Amino acid sequence: MAEPIDVGAEYGSAVDDYLTRAYDGDRCRALLSAGGWDAGLAAELAELGWHGLAVPERHGGLGAPLSSLGPVFTALGRHLAVGPMLENTLLPAVLHPHWTIAPALAAAVETGVPVALVDPGITDDRTADVGAMTLHDQRLSGAVEAVRFAGQASLLAVVAATEAGEVVCFVDPTTPGVRIDSVDSADPATAFARVALDDVRADGAAPADGGELVARIRSWARLLIACELSGVADHALDRTVTYIGQREQFGQPIGSFQAVKHIAADMYAQATGLRNLCTASLADATDASTADLAVLAWTAKAHAAEVAVRVCEDAVQLHGGMGFTTESDVSACYLRTLALRSWYGDATELQLRIGAALLDRV
Amino acid sequence: MTVQPPSAPTESLDAFRTRARAWLAAADIPEVPRDIDSRFATLRQWQKTLFEAGWVGIAWSKQAGGQGLSHLHHLVFVGELARAGAPQPIGLIGLEVVGPSIDRYGTDWQRHELLPRLLSGDDIWCQGFSEPNAGSDLASLRTRAVADGDEFLVSGQKIWTSWAHLSHWCALLVRTDTSVRKQAGISYLLVDMTSPGITTRPITQMTGDREFCEVFFDDVRVPRANLLGGVNEGWAIATHTLGSERAGATLRRRVECEVALDEALDHLRAARGSSSDDRATAAVGRAHVAMRVLDAQTRQTTARLVADTGPTPMDSVDKLLLTDVEQIVFAEIAALLGPLRAVPGARARGLLSQRWAYEHLYSRAASIYGGSSQIQRTIIAERLMGLPRG
Numbered sequence: 001m002a003e004p005i006d007v008g009a010e011y012g013s014a015v016d017d018y019l020t021r022a023y024d025g026d027r028c029r030a031l032l033s034a035g036g037w038d039a040g041l042a043a044e045l046a047e048l049g050w051h052g053l054a055v056p057e058r059h060g061g062l063g064a065p066l067s068s069l070g071p072v073f074t075a076l077g078r079h080l081a082v083g084p085m086l087e088n089t090l091l092p093a094v095l096h097p098h099w100t101i102a103p104a105l106a107a108a109v110e111t112g113v114p115v116a117l118v119d120p121g122i123t124d125d126r127t128a129d130v131g132a133m134t135l136h137d138q139r140l141s142g143a144v145e146a147v148r149f150a151g152q153a154s155l156l157a158v159v160a161a162t163e164a165g166e167v168v169c170f171v172d173p174t175t176p177g178v179r180i181d182s183v184d185s186a187d188p189a190t191a192f193a194r195v196a197l198d199d200v201r202a203d204g205a206a207p208a209d210g211g212e213l214v215a216r217i218r219s220w221a222r223l224l225i226a227c228e229l230s231g232v233a234d235h236a237l238d239r240t241v242t243y244i245g246q247r248e249q250f251g252q253p254i255g256s257f258q259a260v261k262h263i264a265a266d267m268y269a270q271a272t273g274l275r276n277l278c279t280a281s282l283a284d285a286t287d288a289s290t291a292d293l294a295v296l297a298w299t300a301k302a303h304a305a306e307v308a309v310r311v312c313e314d315a316v317q318l319h320g321g322m323g324f325t326t327e328s329d330v331s332a333c334y335l336r337t338l339a340l341r342s343w344y345g346d347a348t349e350l351q352l353r354i355g356a357a358l359l360d361r362v
Numbered sequence: 363m364t365v366q367p368p369s370a371p372t373e374s375l376d377a378f379r380t381r382a383r384a385w386l387a388a389a390d391i392p393e394v395p396r397d398i399d400s401r402f403a404t405l406r407q408w409q410k411t412l413f414e415a416g417w418v419g420i421a422w423s424k425q426a427g428g429q430g431l432s433h434l435h436h437l438v439f440v441g442e443l444a445r446a447g448a449p450q451p452i453g454l455i456g457l458e459v460v461g462p463s464i465d466r467y468g469t470d471w472q473r474h475e476l477l478p479r480l481l482s483g484d485d486i487w488c489q490g491f492s493e494p495n496a497g498s499d500l501a502s503l504r505t506r507a508v509a510d511g512d513e514f515l516v517s518g519q520k521i522w523t524s525w526a527h528l529s530h531w532c533a534l535l536v537r538t539d540t541s542v543r544k545q546a547g548i549s550y551l552l553v554d555m556t557s558p559g560i561t562t563r564p565i566t567q568m569t570g571d572r573e574f575c576e577v578f579f580d581d582v583r584v585p586r587a588n589l590l591g592g593v594n595e596g597w598a599i600a601t602h603t604l605g606s607e608r609a610g611a612t613l614r615r616r617v618e619c620e621v622a623l624d625e626a627l628d629h630l631r632a633a634r635g636s637s638s639d640d641r642a643t644a645a646v647g648r649a650h651v652a653m654r655v656l657d658a659q660t661r662q663t664t665a666r667l668v669a670d671t672g673p674t675p676m677d678s679v680d681k682l683l684l685t686d687v688e689q690i691v692f693a694e695i696a697a698l699l700g701p702l703r704a705v706p707g708a709r710a711r712g713l714l715s716q717r718w719a720y721e722h723l724y725s726r727a728a729s730i731y732g733g734s735s736q737i738q739r740t741i742i743a744e745r746l747m748g749l750p751r752g
Contacts, residue, residue: 241747256750258740265739268747269682273655280658299654302647351647358646359631359639 008068008282011053012075018048019079021325024244031082032332035099037152037191042083042112050085051109059106066093066220070227072281074275077231080332082189084114084149086224091115091157094217095168101204102170104155116153116173118195120144121166121218123342125349135160135202138167143196150193151182158197165211169202176200187339188332215290222297222344223285226304227278229340233271233308237334240264244318260318267311274307295357302350306342372431377440385415386446394449398564398572402486402528405452409483414450419457419481426465426473427481433610433667440614444621450614455524456480456487458610460533463550463603467591474550476531488529490520490553490577491600498737500535501544501597505579507536507551514538514551514589516559516582522731526575527562529555534579535596542594550596552588559583569723605673608732609663612680615728616660618690622721623649626695626713633712642711645694656687675745678738685728685735696722 023041031038045051054069055061069089076085092105092115099105108115120131120142131274133142140160149155156171156178173180177200206213244255244264254260281300285293312334316323323330345353373381392408395401420436422428429435443450451457461480462752464472479485496503507519516536526532532553539547553560559582564572591599626649630642663680696718702708706716729735743749 049430134682151409187653245749251748255743256752258752260752261743261749262736262739264747264749265742266682268742269679269739272679273659273683275659277655280654282659299651302651303655347648347651348644351651352640353647354650355643355645355647358650359634359643361631 002170008064008071011064011068012071015050015072015075016078019081023079023081028082032080032188033326034082035191036082036185036187037084037149038082038145038187039112039152041081042088042114043174044112045083045085046088046108046110048113048143051088051092051112053089055109056093056096059092059096059099059109061093061109065286066090067223067282067286069093069220069224070278073224073227074231074234074259074278075334077233078235078270080189080232080235080329080336083112084116084152084190086221086228087114087117087149087153088112089203090217090224091117091221094213094220095157095206098168098170098204098206102155102157104172107154113154114149115157116146116147116150116151116193116195117159117217117221118147118150118156118171118197118220119159119214121159121214122146122344123349124345124353133158133160133197135162135167135169136204138202138205139196140171140200140202144195145184145194146192147195148190148192150180150195151191156195158202159214159217162208164208166214167205167208167216168213169205171200172203175203183353186335188335190339212290215294217218218344219285219290219297222301223278223281225340225343226274226281226297226300229304229337230271230278230306232273232333232337232340233267233274233311235269236312236330236337237264237267238327239333240267240318243322247320249256254318263314263318270307271311274304277303291357295354298345298350298354298357301345302347302354303348305345306347308337309334309341366426367421369485373435375434375438378431378435379442382417382439382442383446385417386442386448389415389446389448391448399528400524402452403646406483406486407451408449409451409453413482418451418483419461422461422465422481426461427478434664435609437613437617437664437667442619451483452525453480453483453486455489455533456485456531458607459489459603460487460531462607463533463590463599464552466603467550467595467599469587469698471587472590476552480531484532486525486528487531488523488526488555488575488577490523490532490534492522492525493519494521498734500600501539501548503535503548505534505536507538507549507584509538509586509593510583512586514584514586516551516553516584518579520577520579521565521574523562523575523577524573526555527564528576531555532560532577533590534584535600538596539594545597547594548596548600549593550590551584552590553582553584554588557582557584569720578639602673604732605677608673608677608681609667611662611732612663612677612684613667614657615684616739619656619691620653623691623695626718629712629714630698633709639711643699647700649691649694652687652690656684659683675741676732678741679746681733682735682738682742688725688728692718692722692725 052064053060053064057063088108092109120133131144138309158169177195178200185192245253247254281296285296315330319328319330322328363565392404419428420431421433424430493503507514507516509664532555534551536549538549559580561575561578565574566572699710699715702715703719708715
């Protein structure tokens with residue numbers, strides 16, 4: 001059994017402190033209705049060095065293990081932070097051997113201008129709706145309907161299918177044949193674009209490795225999104241506890257009614273369970289093989305998708321009519337959660353993957 | 363419980379696990395009979411075997427007749443028992459609830475007279491707490507004990523008392539004062555089950571088991587020397603022990619669920635061969651996620667147990683999540699039985715119908731016993747979240 005330590009907890013509390021000071025309140029609320037992207041905030045976080053946490057020291061980062069990003073994402077979730085933190089912290093760290101062929105990875109860390117991950121593998125379910133990308137003779141073709149922050153990116157990291165498995169290729173978004181169309185976003189914290197590549201020459205590619213690198217990126221994306229969802233659920237819970245302790249009906253706080261109290265207690269237990277699952281998954285992820293890491297990440301993400309949605313739905317319910325409006329934070333929590341729920345798989349999709357992996361295991 | 367002197371070197375958990383595994387590999391592990399009387403006899407003998415080999419009372423102090431090791435050692439052994447397919451000792455009520463109370467609150471006579479036989483399985487204990495009208499509201503219990511010279515005269519009725527008809531002793535909560543707050547008028551008696559005036563009636567559970575009983579006390583004479591703690595101090599003793607054993611019970615149940623899920627997986631794999639089975643795949647996925655949630659949660663429980671924090675309202679979060687998980691896991695597995703669930707001797711997808719139907723039914727009790735889920739939610743809301751009392 002791994003040690004029950006909270007890897008990276010100190011980074012999490014630093015992020016928490018900063019966002020409490022410099023982000024919460026009006027600024028957060030304004031950004032949540034600004035299309036999911038704010039160049040100023042991205043630059044500010046880069047300036048703070050947040051994007052380099054897991055980047056090796058020889059590249060100017062802090063060299064922390066990827067698992068230490070977990071508490072950071074929990075904190076980002078708790079403050080409903082807007083922007084490409086996933087892309088800007090995870091991709092430069094995982095792809096650091098390729099910084100020479102893709103210098104924009106370094107720029108993302110320093111300036112906050114995002115790298116976009118063009119990945120048709122954000123779901124297994126009805127993949128035809130999402131799109132596909134293929135690589136032949138160093139040339140990329142295909143389209144992906146929803147790519148986070150592609151419209152703002154200085155580099156596209158494209159996951160493409162080859163005969164030797166999926167690989168990551170790098171493309172400058174200004175290359176002829178690249179078409180990026182910004183699309184509306186229903187996620188208050190993310191900007192989306194459609195990306196189409198028409199016989200575009202890749203500027204470079206990570207070596208074919210049977211899909212190992214792609215699997216690793218997706219696993220860590222799932223783990224970090226699970227952490228972020230846990231943070232969002234915590235936020236929705238906190239707001240709800242405050243609200244039902246103050247809001248009075250029938251001459252008393254509604255939190256004194258058992259019908260309300262028991263829903264809130266379930267939210268508390270579920271949010272606690274999710275937080276502990278994230279902590280345990282991060283601790284176990286550090287030494288896990290690619291296959292074990294995948295199962296860990298599917299598991300954490302599956303549970304996060306289910307629990308965060310349930311907690312936010314209860315939060316909206318307990319806020320009554322106010323919960324249904326954009327004037328309450330819990331509505332933003334819910335919208336954010338619904339967007340992240342299916343990003344790299346919801347519970348239904350991932351449970352099938354987990355089940356298949358376990359039943360195939362000898 | 364008494365802390366062992368710091369000079370004694372404690373066996374490492376790994377060494378302990380290796381020793382336990384080796385012993386269990388060589389042990390004659392009994393088949394558990396279905397018939398309730400022979401099951402009781404077999405499991406009692408098994409406790410004796412375990413006791414003689416030094417595997418009972420692992421975390422009890424040596425003074426109390428235990429092994430003087432930690433709770434973690436105890437949990438390692440619980441896990442090894444489950445993995446070896448071996449039953450737990452029959453006297454869990456004695457070992458987990460009553461014994462620690464006697465050790466902590468008992469007189470010298472009570473400790474010396476009762477604890478050795480409780481450990482060895484010579485005496486099996488039952489717990490006379492709940493009553494027909496005192497379930498979740500346990501403190502409203504009405505079984506009366508009236509002082510009469512050197513004795514108490516006890517009259518009343520208990521229910522949900524596991525193994526009462528076969529037990530030797532009963533830990534009994536009785537009302538000794540009706541004029542005070544209900545919690546302040548309760549005493550804790552240690553009652554010899556052979557005393558005249560006690561009758562037991564087993565109740566059949568929906569699992570088919572008949573271990574629960576009703577117990578009737580009709581002017582039963584209990585010596586004053588059998589009072590645990592002082593008069594009217596019973597509530598504090600009962601709640602302290604119930605609370606402090608909850609963490610251990612959660613961890614034990616986790617291991618049992620884990621082992622059961624692994625076993626179901628083995629059957630499913632063997633029966634599946636190379637064909638795909640979406641229903642089973644989804645069920646296994648969902649059960650695995652649930653088990654991992656419990657695993658993660660119980661790491662915190664273990665940390666609390668090691669730090670010896672004592673009972674906390676966090677135990678209620680554990681209980682609620684444990685209940686949730688075990689009900690999900692066994693519901694998912696049992697659903698794979700399909701229509702063959704109704705045929706106990708049949709196999710579906712390699713799963714023996716009666717075995718998994720039993721587990722599923724048993725899991726439904728989890729949200730009722732040991733403080734119902736509704737009680738846990740109230741504790742969480744009021745003590746952890748600070749919501750106003752209704």
